[in-house]
Amino acid sequence: MKANAYGHGAVAVSRALAQAGVTLLGVATLAEGIQLREAGIDAGVIVMGPLVQGEMPDLAAHRLTPVIYSEDFALDLARVLRDQTVPYPVHVEVETGMGRLGVDQDRLLNLLQAPAFKGPLRLEGLMSHFADADSDDPSYTQSQLAQFTGLLERIRRAGVTVPLAHVANTAGILRFPASHLDAVRPGIGLYGYHHSTNQEADVPLRPVLSLLTQIVQVRTIRPGETVSYNRTFRASRATRVGVLPIGYADGYNRLLSNKGTVLIGGKRAPVVGRVCMDMTMVDVTDVPEAQVGADVALIGEQGAERISAVDLARWQGTIPYEVLCAIGPRVRRLHIY
Numbered sequence: 001m002k003a004n005a006y007g008h009g010a011v012a013v014s015r016a017l018a019q020a021g022v023t024l025l026g027v028a029t030l031a032e033g034i035q036l037r038e039a040g041i042d043a044g045v046i047v048m049g050p051l052v053q054g055e056m057p058d059l060a061a062h063r064l065t066p067v068i069y070s071e072d073f074a075l076d077l078a079r080v081l082r083d084q085t086v087p088y089p090v091h092v093e094v095e096t097g098m099g100r101l102g103v104d105q106d107r108l109l110n111l112l113q114a115p116a117f118k119g120p121l122r123l124e125g126l127m128s129h130f131a132d133a134d135s136d137d138p139s140y141t142q143s144q145l146a147q148f149t150g151l152l153e154r155i156r157r158a159g160v161t162v163p164l165a166h167v168a169n170t171a172g173i174l175r176f177p178a179s180h181l182d183a184v185r186p187g188i189g190l191y192g193y194h195h196s197t198n199q200e201a202d203v204p205l206r207p208v209l210s211l212l213t214q215i216v217q218v219r220t221i222r223p224g225e226t227v228s229y230n231r232t233f234r235a236s237r238a239t240r241v242g243v244l245p246i247g248y249a250d251g252y253n254r255l256l257s258n259k260g261t262v263l264i265g266g267k268r269a270p271v272v273g274r275v276c277m278d279m280t281m282v283d284v285t286d287v288p289e290a291q292v293g294a295d296v297a298l299i300g301e302q303g304a305e306r307i308s309a310v311d312l313a314r315w316q317g318t319i320p321y322e323v324l325c326a327i328g329p330r331v332r333r334l335h336i337y
């Protein structure tokens, strides 16, 4: 559910998933976890990103589950929770090759056998994260998985109980069935996208989000006239220009200037000129349906035409994750499920 459920609206998506039987949700930050609790979501919530010491009392007050990634973190948390009567559930992340958060493998058993885990903390889960599960070469992921399962075996043999071992992101789920273990952590796949475009043929997924707006003004400009900041679009013919009330502050990236395409009346209309903070202009000369009030899909389907976050990502030189996460708070979300 991190990054506002990849832009989809964390509270509504969490409710839908809880209804569908999901018992454990993942967020990246304390504030994201608190948002779910304040909305009345009762499922387990793991905060997978880093936490600083000052955040620990709030974490406990909202029954959020931290992911411990160092011995210092465990000690600090144990201190904050020393008066708890019931041991507090935590997950631990071990580093297997992501090169990001995590306890070093040779410190893991030490950590799990430390006094903190005999007192206020209870190990509920052990996790790691794949760095390269979406690449063509499976060897790095296989090595990460082998390290993780090897560690699991070793610590279980040493008497540590690990109720939930989890490592698989979307690419892991789809491409490495052996990585499913006790729980999985799908992100992008939940929203109908593949981690990489060359996986699309294997498992059909359907994007769940459309990004829609409508035309607020249509004006015809003469040849030689220009559109938007710095006049980067100059009309070569009489051009009908539609104005859309969405801009880069809403997540419609400025790199789509003179590059993006939108759908109106089932036809493609190119973005002309610079995308502004709050508005974007499109060339609707060849789209007679383009009148004030006409529906516009920036991501979505109209008739036989379709624009997905993968297209936007290609036009602006990024990945669909970033396109989705960037959809800003000003965009009203309507959830249908």
Ligand SMILES: Cc1ncc(COP(=O)(O)O)c(C=O)c1O
Pocket (backbone or CB within 6 Å): 048, 129, 168, 169, 170, 171, 185, 186, 187, 188, 189, 195
């Ligand atoms: C720790 C962790 N688990 C799972 C995911 C989900 O990854 P994906 O969206 O590729 O499924 C992420 C996202 O980056 C993550 O950081």
